[in-house]
Amino acid sequence: MTGPVQSIERAAAILRLLAGGPRRLGLGEVAASLGLAKGTAHGILRTLQHVDFVEQDAATGKYQLGAALLHLGTSYLDVNELRSRSINWADALAARSGEAVRLGTPLEGKVLIVHHVFRPDDTLQTLDVGTLLPLHASSLGKVLLAYGTAPVEAALDSGLEMYTRHTVIAPERLTEALAEVREQGWAVEVQEMSMGEAGVASPIRGQGGLVVGALGLSGPVERICDSHGRPRPNLITLLREAARAISRDLGAARW
Numbered sequence: 001m002t003g004p005v006q007s008i009e010r011a012a013a014i015l016r017l018l019a020g021g022p023r024r025l026g027l028g029e030v031a032a033s034l035g036l037a038k039g040t041a042h043g044i045l046r047t048l049q050h051v052d053f054v055e056q057d058a059a060t061g062k063y064q065l066g067a068a069l070l071h072l073g074t075s076y077l078d079v080n081e082l083r084s085r086s087i088n089w090a091d092a093l094a095a096r097s098g099e100a101v102r103l104g105t106p107l108e109g110k111v112l113i114v115h116h117v118f119r120p121d122d123t124l125q126t127l128d129v130g131t132l133l134p135l136h137a138s139s140l141g142k143v144l145l146a147y148g149t150a151p152v153e154a155a156l157d158s159g160l161e162m163y164t165r166h167t168v169i170a171p172e173r174l175t176e177a178l179a180e181v182r183e184q185g186w187a188v189e190v191q192e193m194s195m196g197e198a199g200v201a202s203p204i205r206g207q208g209g210l211v212v213g214a215l216g217l218s219g220p221v222e223r224i225c226d227s228h229g230r231p232r233p234n235l236i237t238l239l240r241e242a243a244r245a246i247s248r249d250l251g252a253a254r255w
Contacts, residue, residue, distance in 0.1 A: 017030060087115065097234075100118055101117040102216050104213060105149075111133040111144060113129055136169075137163050137167050137168070142189070143201045143202065186202045197221065203247075208252075215239065216239070
């Protein structure tokens with residue numbers, strides 16, 4: 001029986017390494033982490049880049065997962081499965097946080113809301129399931145863009161629409177914001193889509209650590225943010241705990 005092909009094993013190890021971290025990695029970091037010679041690691045990375053499984057940042061030279069691989073990774077996961085595995089955690093998150101919870105996935109250059117739990121109070125609320133939100137102006141969308149689940153290039157090519165005076169429409173500012181999302185592991189919007197409203201979102205990962213959706217809290221700015229306009233730390237903690245729990249249910253070993 002033919003044994004495993006070493007080059008494929010090494011390529012898989014590199015992809016898992018890139019999927020397991022919140023930031024891009026340089027050639028030296030990849031080689032050192034896997035015990036590979038730099039020349040060997042570089043050759044594999046170039047091949048993966050050629051088939052769009054890996055992307056290299058032009059400014060830093062560092063690598064991250066490519067959009068083609070991320071799209072393949074999400075194809076196994078039916079939206080209904082994502083929703084069914086998220087329902088209990090989303091309900092509990094709404095109860096613990098006191099805020100509305102939404103679950104989003106990419107669809108045709110937008111964020112499709114596939115599950116929505118109302119804020120647990122007596123205020124009048126509208127069900128958002130089936131609603132499409134802009135990628136660049138929503139916390140859910142920023143998560144999907146930051147991790148490549150929705151392609152940034154397509155969003156930029158279609159133009160960034162301004163919804164309020166706070167909406168980020170400059171490509172360079174959006175790029176910076178997405179880098180910050182990857183660094184901190186969550187995204188925020190403050191009056192970028194609707195005045196007086198804010199939201200915070202965290203990635204949901206499936207098998208292999210690939211981001212397959214986003215979980216978010218939303219509500220009035222004064223409920224989501226503190227007096228300095230930053231998301232309340234307790235909400236971020238509750239949100240990330242729920243996102244990790246859903247990710248574990250989906251088979252993610254790391255996040």
